Amino acid sequence: MSAVGPIPGSAHPxxxxxxxxxxxxxxxxxxxxxxxxxxxxxxxxxxxxxAYRLGAQRAEGAARQTVASxxxxxxxxxxxxxxxxxxxLMHEVVDGMTRNPLVLHAEIDDLQGRPLPQAAGGKPVEADxxxxxxxxLGLVSPFDATERIGALRVDIDGDELGVIARREAWTxxxxxxxxxLLVALVxxxxxxxxxxxxxxxxxxxxxxxxxxxxxxxxxPDGHDDDEIGVLVRSANDLLAANAQALQRERELRLDIxxxxxxxxxxxDSTSAGIxxxxxxxxxxxxxxxxxxxxxxxxxDMRQLRGQDFLGRVFVRPERxxxxxxxSARRGExxxxxxxxxxxxxxxxxxxxxxxxxxGGTHPAxxxxxxxxxxxxxxxxxxxxxxxxxxxxxxxxxxxxxxxLNRAAIEEAIDRxxxxxGPEASMSLLYLDLDGFKSINDRHGHASGDRVLQQVTARIRxxxxxxxxxxxxxxxxxxxxxxxxxxxxxxTAAHVAAAVxxxxxxxxxxxxxVVVQVGVSxxxxxxxxxxxxxxxxxxxxxxxxxxxxxxxxxxxxxxYRPFGVRSKT
Amino acid sequence: MLRPAFLRRLLAFCAAxxxxxPAHADIFVVVPATSTVKTxxxxxxxxxxxxxxxxxxxxxxxxxxxxxxxxxxxxxxYQALTGMGPAQINSYWSRLMFSGQVMPPxxxxxxxxxxxxxKRNPSAIGYVLQEPSDKGLHVVLVxxxxx
Numbered sequence: 101m102s103a104v105g106p107i108p109g110s111a112h113p114x115x116x117x118x119x120x121x122x123x124x125x126x127x128x129x130x131x132x133x134x135x136x137x138x139x140x141x142x143x144x145x146x147x148x149x150x151a152y153r154l155g156a157q158r159a160e161g162a163a164r165q166t167v168a169s170x171x172x173x174x175x176x177x178x179x180x181x182x183x184x185x186x187x188x189l190m191h192e193v194v195d196g197m198t199r200n201p202l203v204l205h206a207e208i209d210d211l212q213g214r215p216l217p218q219a220a221g222g223k224p225v226e227a228d229x230x231x232x233x234x235x236x237l238g239l240v241s242p243f244d245a246t247e248r249i250g251a252l253r254v255d256i257d258g259d260e261l262g263v264i265a266r267r268e269a270w271t272x273x274x275x276x277x278x279x280x281l282l283v284a285l286v287x288x289x290x291x292x293x294x295x296x297x298x299x300x301x302x303x304x305x306x307x308x309x310x311x312x313x314x315x316x317x318x319x320p321d322g323h324d325d326d327e328i329g330v331l332v333r334s335a336n337d338l339l340a341a342n343a344q345a346l347q348r349e350r351e352l353r354l355d356i357x358x359x360x361x362x363x364x365x366x367x368d369s370t371s372a373g374i375x376x377x378x379x380x381x382x383x384x385x386x387x388x389x390x391x392x393x394x395x396x397x398x399x400d401m402r403q404l405r406g407q408d409f410l411g412r413v414f415v416r417p418e419r420x421x422x423x424x425x426x427s428a429r430r431g432e433x434x435x436x437x438x439x440x441x442x443x444x445x446x447x448x449x450x451x452x453x454x455x456x457x458x459g460g461t462h463p464a465x466x467x468x469x470x471x472x473x474x475x476x477x478x479x480x481x482x483x484x485x486x487x488x489x490x491x492x493x494x495x496x497x498x499x500x501x502x503x504l505n506r507a508a509i510e511e512a513i514d515r516x517x518x519x520x521g522p523e524a525s526m527s528l529l530y531l532d533l534d535g536f537k538s539i540n541d542r543h544g545h546a547s548g549d550r551v552l553q554q555v556t557a558r559i560r561x562x563x564x565x566x567x568x569x570x571x572x573x574x575x576x577x578x579x580x581x582x583x584x585x586x587x588x589x590x591t592a593a594h595v596a597a598a599v600x601x602x603x604x605x606x607x608x609x610x611x612x613v614v615v616q617v618g619v620s621x622x623x624x625x626x627x628x629x630x631x632x633x634x635x636x637x638x639x640x641x642x643x644x645x646x647x648x649x650x651x652x653x654x655x656x657x658x659y660r661p662f663g664v665r666s667k668t
Numbered sequence: 669m670l671r672p673a674f675l676r677r678l679l680a681f682c683a684a685x686x687x688x689x690p691a692h693a694d695i696f697v698v699v700p701a702t703s704t705v706k707t708x709x710x711x712x713x714x715x716x717x718x719x720x721x722x723x724x725x726x727x728x729x730x731x732x733x734x735x736x737x738x739x740x741x742x743x744x745x746y747q748a749l750t751g752m753g754p755a756q757i758n759s760y761w762s763r764l765m766f767s768g769q770v771m772p773p774x775x776x777x778x779x780x781x782x783x784x785x786x787k788r789n790p791s792a793i794g795y796v797l798q799e800p801s802d803k804g805l806h807v808v809l810v811x812x813x814x815x
Binding site: 185186187 | 750766767768770
């Protein structure tokens with residue numbers, strides 16, 4: 101943002117160093133006056149010097165003029181005195197001349213240039229006195245202008261002339277200097293009034309005006325049409341533009357703040373957990389919901405920050421990392437349902453969306469190693485997950501016995517066949533109870549159900565691996581799937597024998613009646629007895645049916661190849 | 669047969685006659701006939717009358733005589749001699765008389781007195797307004813009266 105800075109020069113860095121100038125560099129007016137004064141002083145000096153010389157010259161000229169006038173005044177008398185050889189009169193003339201302070205020495209010379217007797221006056225002319233050329237006036241006969249009879253010679257007193265010349269010169273120079281200074285004073289006053297004072301005042305006003313102020317400068321009187329007027333109007337335009345820009349900026353900031361508050365509110369209160377990680381998976385920021393999801397307090401945020409987030413939150417962090425890599429590679433948001441490491445022990449699930457952003461916009465990321473950040477959103481899907489699994493269980497399980505129902509066991513077979521490679525093997529046991537129908541008829545359905553539950557428990561007890569599953573596929577028909585158990589193995593046969601023996605144990609009903617059932621078991625193995633579920637189940641069913649025909653309560657393996665029956 | 673000297677004199681006379689003829693009135697500067705001075709220039713006359721010298725060109729003492737101040741002949745004389753009016757002449761003398769060193773020519777009561785004094789004084793010099801018939805006087809210069 102562009103604030104109105106201090107007026108340039110108001111804090112001049114040189115200001116302190118130039119003490120002798122008394123702030124001349126900081127004040128336009130003082131500079132102006134100083135400049136005018138300097139110019140005036142220089143001019144006065146030069147003009148004064150010239151005036152001095154001129155004055156001296158004029159003084160000498162005037163002195164000579166004065167002497168010449170004196171001579172002219174006495175010329176006639178002097179000429180008469182010389183003509184009549186009247187020494188007294190000559191002396192009188194010369195003496196009168198020397199009364200003038202300018203005249204050092206006066207004399208009347210004859211035609212040979214020698215002074216006439218008694219016709220010299222004043223001080224003697226010495227060689228060391230200030231030299232001034234003597235003023236000589238030729239004297240002619242009063243009765244014949246063509247006849248020269250002598251000369252009136254006057255020596256000017258150099259010292260006196262110097263004094264007069266200096267006085268004259270000083271007067272002249274002083275006048276010139278005074279005139280220069282007077283002009284300078286007038287110029288300074290006019291400049292101050294017309295230019296510097298308005299500008300100084302404007303500068304002060306402008307300086308004291310806060311940024312964005314609504315104040316405007318006033319055009320000084322009489323400056324409407326000149327440059328100061330232009331300056332003031334331009335400054336006002338700038339001030340207005342500045343204030344407008346500030347106002348806009350303020351509004352924009354308010355908008356942004358409101359928006360930020362809104363987003364912050366959303367961020368803090370949303371039911372989605374939001375987290376931001378650096379490219380190494382360390383937490384940069386997260387909202388309260390994330391912490392709630394993983395069963396932590398908001399105060400744990402500080403200690404989580406900068407830590408490996410994925411490893412502390414997800415049960416299978418490698419899956420999240422894979423998602424992140426996928427997102428970075430494809431430039432899309434990736435999502436998955438993931439189980440969270442819960443502090444409380446109860447497992448929680450979240451739908452997790454992650455996307456990798458290029459660095460540069462997030463301030464926290466600019467220094468982050470690897471560049472870019474990871475944004476993640478977590479939705480708590482624990483309840484949904486639980487509901488889903490309930491539904492699935494209900495769909496897959498036989499309500500009475502809790503074993504898989506027919507569809508589920510068939511699906512389990514299909515899944516195994518789909519996953520299985522070339523080395524895969526599996527065995528199926530097809531079970532059909534002997535004598536169950538008569539118990540049902542004689543003791544009622546409840547007793548029949550009780551028998552079925554008991555048998556199921558006995559079958560389960562004989563299953564040895566977690567992957568072994570049992571399902572009820574009909575009224576008294578069961579199917580046991582033993583994965584990774586081929587025809588060459590004996591496991592299936594052992595399981596079948598154990599189930600056969602255990603099922604044959606008497607079963608005590610609720611009312612104390614003891615009943616007994618048997619079981620006929622058909623065995624088929626993948627891949628020997630079939631390549632598909634249908635073939636395998638059919639083969640096992642055939643083998644069981646064979647047992648039924650031959651006295652029941654036994655185990656029979658399917659024949660190989662198909663169609664050939666064997667009996668154990 | 670005429671002698672050259674006579675011819676020269678005659679020529680001079682004729683020339684002089686030709687000069688003064690048109691003038692109204694001439695002024696005649698005279699010395700006693702006994703004086704050695706026979707002729708003078710106007711400048712010599714001026715120098716003597718205006719107090720520059722007290723001697724003739726030959727060195728003899730010269731004693732100038734004047735007419736009275738208010739005599740019309742005096743004004744005519746100075747006018748013809750120096751070109752100055754009586755006021756200027758008086759001014760001139762008053763400056764010199766101030767110092768007392770040089771004195772103006774001594775005035776005589778009239779023309780008759782002038783002729784008489786000059787005739788009897790060998791150093792004298794004077795002037796008359798008519799050509800003197802008196803043998804005791806000798807004209808050294810004729811001044812033509814200026815108009």
